[in-house]
Every structure is written in C-alpha cells, then in structure tokens.
Amino acid sequence: MAPRLLVYTRTTDYRHDSIPAAVDALRALGAFDVDHTEDPGRLAAPLDGYAAVVFLSTSGDVLTPAGRARLAGYVESGGGFVGVHAAACTEYGWPYYGDLLGARFERHPDLQPGRVLVEDRDHPATRHLPAVWDFTDEWYDFRDSPRDRVRVLLSADESSYDGGGMGADHPLAWCHTRGGGRVFYTALGHTDEAYADPGFRAHLRGGIGWAAGLADD
Template identity: 55%
Template structure:
C-alpha cells in the first residue's frame, strides 16, 4: 500500500475540480490517502511514501514545511505534482528544482488537443495547456502536446512542448503532470492510469 499525503492548499486561484480530484486519488487501488490543507502536516513526513501537491497555488508552505519536504525527497521519498503545482512556491528556488520547471501561463479556457507519449501513441484530451520556463535538462519527458491541434497563442513553446515528466532528485523521485484542470478529467480512465503510474514512480515502484 502506497501512503500518499495529498496536499491541496491554495493561496491564489482555487480549482473547482479539487474535491473530485481528492475523491479520485482516494479511490485508486493500493493507495492510502491522507488529505490535508494544513501546512503543519508537512512538518513530519515520516509516515508517507509520496507527497502529492494537487492543484496547489502560490506559497503554501512555511519554512519548516519547506525544509521537511526537501529532506523527505532527498532522503528517498517521492513527490508528485499535479496541474497548478507548477504555479506553487514561486519564491522557493529548491521547489523549482524539485518540480523541474516553472509555470509561465496558458491560453484562455480549455481546449481539446492531442498528446503524445514517448512511443508516439496519440491521446486526445481536453485541458488547459500549460507553458513553462526554466525547464531542467535532465527531465524524462512523458507527455508532449501538439500545438498544431490547439491554439497556444502567446504560450507556444519550442518543440517538444512537455506536459508531464519525471526525474530523480537526490535519493528520491519527482513526477509532474500539467493535466487535471477539469472535474471531468478525474473520471477519465486514461488520465487516472497516467496518475496511478506517476504515483507508482514517485513511490519507487
């Protein structure tokens, strides 16, 4: 059983999909979820295998929580970031390293687009399509979005345009997906399989 601390604290925009998201993660097989919005819950992470930042926004940790999360991951724990986790802790340089990039923005609204896995298999999905700055060069890209299949506007990126990735961080692991804006995403079996694989990677499976 993978013990996951699901953290959904927001200090800015709050996604209406958060309740559906927490319910969906809690329903995954072989996953034991503890859900919280209390920064103090991150002061001691010894009882968990993975910390998930699920649609968090802006600064959501105190100094002790930042130090605890860093020690947890560097010591072998797992981190999973979902959607606006990329727009979180923007003033903490180490969090940017942990996540692997920084959120730059997205075009207005949700759009259907085509994603590609590393094997070239396409996947049509409807979401907000994030653009990023400060991408690390050691990311293993898991999903890219085809900009020809939606309107990126000012948020185009050089190809490939990543939407999910993973990387080792110290003795631990970090996994991130930009997907998950809509409530409907959290009942999509392909998206949930993507999420389950991310949790498994972060847990070291």
C-alpha cells in the same frame, strides 16, 4: 496495508474547482491510503510514514519555512514527490521547489481539446496510453523546457490547439530523481472530467506508484 500518500491541496492563489474530484479520484484508485490536508503544519511534521507526497493543484506560497525544510529533507532522503497540474504554480519564491518540480508555470491558453504526444511508452504512467492521446485541458506553457533536466514522458502537439507558446518542445509530463527520491509531474488535470477519465486515472496511478518506489520502468 496499502502505501500511504499525503495529498496536499492548499491554495493561496487561484483555486481549481476540480480539487474535490481530484482527491476523490486518488482515493478511488484503490492503490493507496490517502491522507488529505490543507494544513501547512502537516508538512512541517515528520513525513517518513508516507510513500509519496502529492501536491495536487496547489497554488501560491503554501509552505512554512519549517515545511520547506521538512519536504526537502524527505525527498533528499528517498521520499517520493508528485506534482499535479497547478503544482507548477506554487512556491515561486523557493528556488529548491522549482528545481524539484522541474519547471515553473508561465501561462496557458483557453481550456480546449488538443493532442498529447506520448514520447516514452516505457514508464508506468504512460505505457497504457496510445501514441497520440486526445485530451481537453489548459495546455500549460512553462518558463522553459525541462527536457535537459528530466525524462520527458508526454508533450503537447501545439498544432492541435490554439494559443500554444512553447513551440515544438513542449513537455507536459516528466519524471526525474532528486537526491534519494523520485519526482513525477503532470501538467494535465484542470477539469472534473479529467479525473473521471480512465486513461488519466491510470496515468496518475502509474506516476504516483513510480514516485513512491512501487513500480520500476
């Protein structure tokens, strides 16, 4: 039996049109059984049967107080957590969530092509990628760099696109541990086309597998 993921896509702020394509892509990976929900009550229920919880382009406040407590307890006791793209635009009023994810979204320039720099090739989410990866996305800026708190896997080459606001230290994907759990986040994933990209799908599969404890680095 494949490990189970709880994929959560509730939005109370901006909603990405790519959410259906993203959920389909996770199902198509073939590595996981995917339960998809937008019901906040599901996050307040026991999560022990899941290898990882994935916040997939969530936005705004998406959890009840009971859901916050349940998610924190799940991760601290060894559960995996994954954030994709707008997961960084979520739960601004809950300090624990910002620490869990690693950084909070600040702004982004227009959608455009650019270059991703692979900083760490020794991780399941990145070992398949070239050293420089051409991609099209929104190139999220964060309120601050999480580099001193996480293991940075990918960063943005701001010279390759217009409007970058973080300068030379611009992480895009990272991982870290929280209590007994593992956390993986990628800022990429704005468009439908991203979820059809084999390199990005492998990036997701590797990151989720690591967070779920199915792969080591």
